[in-house]
Amino acid sequence: MSEIFALFQGLANGFGIAFSLTNLTFALIGALLGTAVGVLPGLGPAATIALLLPLSFKIGSPVTSIIMMAGIFYGAMYGGSTTSILVNIPGEAASVVTCIDGYQMALKGRAGPALAIAAIGSFIAGTIGVIGLTFVAPPLAEFAIKFGPPEYFSLTLLGLMMATLLAGTSILKGLIMVVLGLLLGAVGLDPISGEVRFTWGLLMLQEGIDFVTLAMGLFGIGEILYNLEKELATELVTRKVSHLWPTLKDWADSRWSIVRGSLIGFFIGILPGGGAVISSLVSYGIEKKVSKHPEEFGKGAIQGVAGPESANNSAASASFIPLLTLGIPGNASIAMIFAALLIQGVTPGPFLISERPDVFWGVVASMYIGNIMLLVLNLPLVGMWVQLLRVPYAILAPVIVLFCCIGVYSIRNTVFDIWVMGVFGVIGYLFRKVNLEPGPLILAFVMGPILERSLRQALLISAGSPLIFFKRPIAGSLMGFLLLFILVQIIVTLRKRWRTGPPSGA
Amino acid sequence: MKKLVIVSLMVFSLLIGSSMAGAQEKFPTKPIEVVVPFAAGGSTDVLARLVAKYAPKYFDKPLVIVNKPGGGGVTGTEGVVRSKPDGYSLYLGYGSGHDLVEPHFKKLPYETFVDLLPVCRLSVHSICMIIRSDAPYKTLKEFVEWGKKKDQVTGSVSTRAGSVDITLQAFGKSAGIKMVTVPFRGGAESVTAIIGGQTDCGGNHPSEIISHIKAKRLIPIAVALDARDPAIPDVPTFKEVGHNVVTAGSVKGVAAPKGTPPEVIQYLTQRFKKVCDDPEFILDMKNIGQPVMYLGPADFEKFLKQGFAEYGKLIKEFNIKLE
Numbered sequence: 159m160s161e162i163f164a165l166f167q168g169l170a171n172g173f174g175i176a177f178s179l180t181n182l183t184f185a186l187i188g189a190l191l192g193t194a195v196g197v198l199p200g201l202g203p204a205a206t207i208a209l210l211l212p213l214s215f216k217i218g219s220p221v222t223s224i225i226m227m228a229g230i231f232y233g234a235m236y237g238g239s240t241t242s243i244l245v246n247i248p249g250e251a252a253s254v255v256t257c258i259d260g261y262q263m264a265l266k267g268r269a270g271p272a273l274a275i276a277a278i279g280s281f282i283a284g285t286i287g288v289i290g291l292t293f294v295a296p297p298l299a300e301f302a303i304k305f306g307p308p309e310y311f312s313l314t315l316l317g318l319m320m321a322t323l324l325a326g327t328s329i330l331k332g333l334i335m336v337v338l339g340l341l342l343g344a345v346g347l348d349p350i351s352g353e354v355r356f357t358w359g360l361l362m363l364q365e366g367i368d369f370v371t372l373a374m375g376l377f378g379i380g381e382i383l384y385n386l387e388k389e390l391a392t393e394l395v396t397r398k399v400s401h402l403w404p405t406l407k408d409w410a411d412s413r414w415s416i417v418r419g420s421l422i423g424f425f426i427g428i429l430p431g432g433g434a435v436i437s438s439l440v441s442y443g444i445e446k447k448v449s450k451h452p453e454e455f456g457k458g459a460i461q462g463v464a465g466p467e468s469a470n471n472s473a474a475s476a477s478f479i480p481l482l483t484l485g486i487p488g489n490a491s492i493a494m495i496f497a498a499l500l501i502q503g504v505t506p507g508p509f510l511i512s513e514r515p516d517v518f519w520g521v522v523a524s525m526y527i528g529n530i531m532l533l534v535l536n537l538p539l540v541g542m543w544v545q546l547l548r549v550p551y552a553i554l555a556p557v558i559v560l561f562c563c564i565g566v567y568s569i570r571n572t573v574f575d576i577w578v579m580g581v582f583g584v585i586g587y588l589f590r591k592v593n594l595e596p597g598p599l600i601l602a603f604v605m606g607p608i609l610e611r612s613l614r615q616a617l618l619i620s621a622g623s624p625l626i627f628f629k630r631p632i633a634g635s636l637m638g639f640l641l642l643f644i645l646v647q648i649i650v651t652l653r654k655r656w657r658t659g660p661p662s663g664a
Numbered sequence: 665m666k667k668l669v670i671v672s673l674m675v676f677s678l679l680i681g682s683s684m685a686g687a688q689e690k691f692p693t694k695p696i697e698v699v700v701p702f703a704a705g706g707s708t709d710v711l712a713r714l715v716a717k718y719a720p721k722y723f724d725k726p727l728v729i730v731n732k733p734g735g736g737g738v739t740g741t742e743g744v745v746r747s748k749p750d751g752y753s754l755y756l757g758y759g760s761g762h763d764l765v766e767p768h769f770k771k772l773p774y775e776t777f778v779d780l781l782p783v784c785r786l787s788v789h790s791i792c793m794i795i796r797s798d799a800p801y802k803t804l805k806e807f808v809e810w811g812k813k814k815d816q817v818t819g820s821v822s823t824r825a826g827s828v829d830i831t832l833q834a835f836g837k838s839a840g841i842k843m844v845t846v847p848f849r850g851g852a853e854s855v856t857a858i859i860g861g862q863t864d865c866g867g868n869h870p871s872e873i874i875s876h877i878k879a880k881r882l883i884p885i886a887v888a889l890d891a892r893d894p895a896i897p898d899v900p901t902f903k904e905v906g907h908n909v910v911t912a913g914s915v916k917g918v919a920a921p922k923g924t925p926p927e928v929i930q931y932l933t934q935r936f937k938k939v940c941d942d943p944e945f946i947l948d949m950k951n952i953g954q955p956v957m958y959l960g961p962a963d964f965e966k967f968l969k970q971g972f973a974e975y976g977k978l979i980k981e982f983n984i985k986l987e
Contacts (some may be wrong), residue, residue: 215717306862352824365734493705507875561683618846
């Protein structure tokens with residue numbers, strides 16, 4: 159009982175710290191910057207935090223600087239969906255699945271509801287994530303570190319399979335794209351031995367293909383090339399902007415998706431190295447599975463936006479748990495925050511709550527406030543973004559191309575990457591022509607290196623025995639679930655064929 | 665727009681930084697770029713940023729830390745090697761795995777000891793072998809006994825063919841156990857793996873594990889240095905417990921590209937020394953588990969070449985090969 163009392167007292171003190179004028183100001187700066195870098199493809203939260211690190215020494219107080227950096231990190235998750243929905247370019251890996259239904263909604267004139275539900279979902283999920291961080295952080299973190307290579311392998315494989323098998327209309331086409339994505343993900347240095355693979359002797363390919371380059375080429379440039387063919391492409395997007403806000407039906411359709419997405423995101427987000435991308439995949443898969451109208455997915459189902467966008471936000475909040483309670487940074491942005499804390503003489507870890515309660519509770523409390531700020535910031539922006547779609551396509555398209563080029567160039571400051579994006583733009587166009595959905599490719603591209611590394615690490619640990627994936631309880635359950643899932647999928651497909659006679663296509 | 669944001673962020677942080685800079689001297693007329701060829705948040709990065717924090721007190725222009733990770737450090741280092749030798753582009757981390765260990769296995773795109781000029785040594789990150797506190801063994805001796813009964817023992821390391829990998833493999837050979845090293849993506853991930861019980865042991869730099877030692881999750885059992893590491897003075901060396909595994913550790917110094925004028929090097933050396941003598945800097949370093957171990961250019965060069973030879977000897981003596 160006294161523990162719960164101490165918890166609320168800590169939280170109250172935290173709000174006292176977070177509500178100071180300085181801290182409120184820096185939370186707002188963080189939220190603004192986060193939204194901006196989330197919308198702009200290319201510059202991610204980790205790079206932004208790195209650029210601002212010198213500033214954090216000048217601020218002096220570790221609480222204030224971490225409040226700002228945390229704001230940038232979770233703020234970026236709000237902005238990430240915007241370009242996915244409006245122009246079919248994912249701002250970051252966690253928003254790839256949002257393209258599938260979000261862009262379809264925009265094509266049907268429903269960009270407003272899509273953006274609004276993404277913002278509202280993000281807010282609810284972010285808040286659920288922080289509540290989790292407040293109350294159940296330590297015991298869950300202990301559980302999360304039990305996740306080793308075999309568990310990551312099983313979880314990633316499950317997430318990838320669920321998203322692939324459920325996203326598209328054709329399983330065969332989906333699998334083709336997955337294999338292509340895995341191959342592209344293998345370009346560069348071997349994750350275990352460090353040998354160079356598939357680079358054709360090009361030094362620029364040694365680090366592999368960048369996610370942003372690939373995504374902007376396949377989605378953005380490919381989409382624009384495809385639209386050039388159609389004279390009335392302009393009207394497709396711009397004419398029918400029906401209403402700005404979600405209808406009651408939209409809300410009824412998506413509220414449970416938001417709740418499910420938040421919970422999925424929270425639990426996957428705690429895993430060090432897991433996080434936003436996998437949780438958005440799993441959420442999309444589950445939403446399609448539980449929906450009464452799975453045929454609407456891929457054609458603009460609002461649940462396909464609400465679920466994944468909620469999941470990636472609560473995953474962002476949850477990824478603070480291993481940092482603040484164990485001193486383990488789970489992703490690049492969190493690692494920057496980790497460094498900033500160390501430099502200011504604060505060691506994140508099990509003693510943080512007792513040694514520096516001001517830092518722990520101040521940051522946690524600021525996250526409640528930051529999420530409200532982000533909602534207030536993002537809702538009015540919906541109207542502005544939708545107005546953007548009224549710009550004639552003849553102007554919008556070249557501007558998008560320009561932004562893509564600048565974004566890609568800014569990652570490593572090389573023109574080479576712009577050529578790579580161009581090549582993938584043409585490939586993306588060809589995919590559209592033959593009706594291949596690029597979503598599974600890019601997801602497999604992101605997941606491929608995780609799959610490969612965890613598979614090989616697990617096999618090193620087990621001296622080559624694949625039984626390691628079945629003998630450990632968590633990995634075994636995940637694998638069992640995966641096999642069951644595939645089996646059900648096969649039975650459903652076979653039964654359908656039985657009824658409709660011989661298949662007409664793949 | 666994107667670029668604009670980056671540029672304005674940079675200018676913003678530079679302005680704030682340079683507001684502290686004092687009178688002009690000949691050499692630095694603009695900020696000095698310090699390249700860390702590893703990811704942000706790692707132990708080298710934290711060191712660099714701590715130096716940059718104190719730099720405005722002693723340098724006439726701010727130090728700007730730039731992370732250029734990739735290729736185990738080779739990519740970022742090569743960038744410095746190929747840049748203009750005017751002192752505005754420095755490499756921090758000189759003496760890391762890709763300088764002292766990797767050349768024993770493969771040729772790099774540059775000559776580590778020819779194309780780079782030593783400026784000074786800042787710190788040495790020793791390699792400390794760690795085990796989990798709830799493991800069935802508590803000391804190095806018990807670990808060896810336990811390991812001998814197994815077909816293989818696993819050790820998490822930050823990267824293949826890095827200094828930690830070599831150290832654990834050499835220890836395995838010395839102790840007569842089959843050590844299979846499992847590479848992770850950097851020190852932080854490999855610590856997580858050992859804490860989570862994925863591997864039987866691990867190797868890390870003290871700054872990466874000091875909070876976990878304090879929390880009694882990890883037990884440090886031996887340090888691969890000639891003498892004990894001041895960051896963790898209670899931990900014996902491998903030599904003390906009967907294994908001849910001695911390395912130079914992962915050395916963290918500063919280097920400039922070949923052809924940098926001597927007076928520029930001299931300026932840099934002097935100013936870095938002042939940072940290293942600052943009591944507040946020393947205290948901050950101590951708190952993050954990194955000892956300040958300054959050496960001037962001549963001594964540093966000698967130390968590096970000796971360290972390089974030492975790794976070569978270790979690799980040969982224990983016949984370590986890359987798989």
